[in-house]
Amino acid sequence: MSPHVQARVAEGDAGRPGGLFRRALRRLASSNEELEDEELQRTVRENGATPISSCADRQLVDLCGDVRTVTINPRGGKPAVEAELKDGSGSVTLVWLGRRRIPGIEPGRAIRVSGRISCAGTGQRVMFNPRYELL
Known part of the structure; x- marks a missing residue:
């Protein structure tokens, strides 16, 4: 597998066709509270x-x-x-x-x-x- 393909696979959803569109559509369909909760959960993971x-x-x-x-x-x-x-x-x-x-x-x-x-x-x-x- 080429380094470029490996990098795209490592990115997860973004590497798949339509992944960016799916994420953008999900963000548009989510409420502000859901998006804030996701951001807070990411902060929890980053801080251990x-x-x-x-x-x-x-x-x-x-x-x-x-x-x-x-x-x-x-x-x-x-x-x-x-x-x-x-x-x-x-x-x-x-x-x-x-x-x-x-x-x-x-x-x-x-x-x-x-x-x-x-x-x-x-x-x-x-x-x-x-x-x-x-x-």
């Missing part, structure tokens, strides 16, 4: 992070994604910052206890977090006081 949807209860994980919402909710009479992190496969609520604000944690910001994830009785994933890195 764990997809949220595959996290098990009480597992130590590294996650990355975009902060969707930030709220201040008191827990037990103490302040707590809560942020929803979405990575295209699912979402997790990040909770920092005893804080009213965390500089840099704001909607639209890409972050990487590390910690132990737990699944509440409702199936909602939660991570308390994770270590974080702004991306």
Whole structure:
């Protein structure tokens, strides 16, 4: 096989006849949310992070994604910052206890977090006081 043909085969769908057309048509037919989810999932793979949807209860994980919402909710009479992190496969609520604000944690910001994830009785994933890195 010639190097040119090998390169086209390595490209996957783009190497097949109509591959570029198929991808362009798919992008036109997909919603913005689906395209954003695909981009977030690609970022997760590139950073070597764990997809949220595959996290098990009480597992130590590294996650990355975009902060969707930030709220201040008191827990037990103490302040707590809560942020929803979405990575295209699912979402997790990040909770920092005893804080009213965390500089840099704001909607639209890409972050990487590390910690132990737990699944509440409702199936909602939660991570308390994770270590974080702004991306």
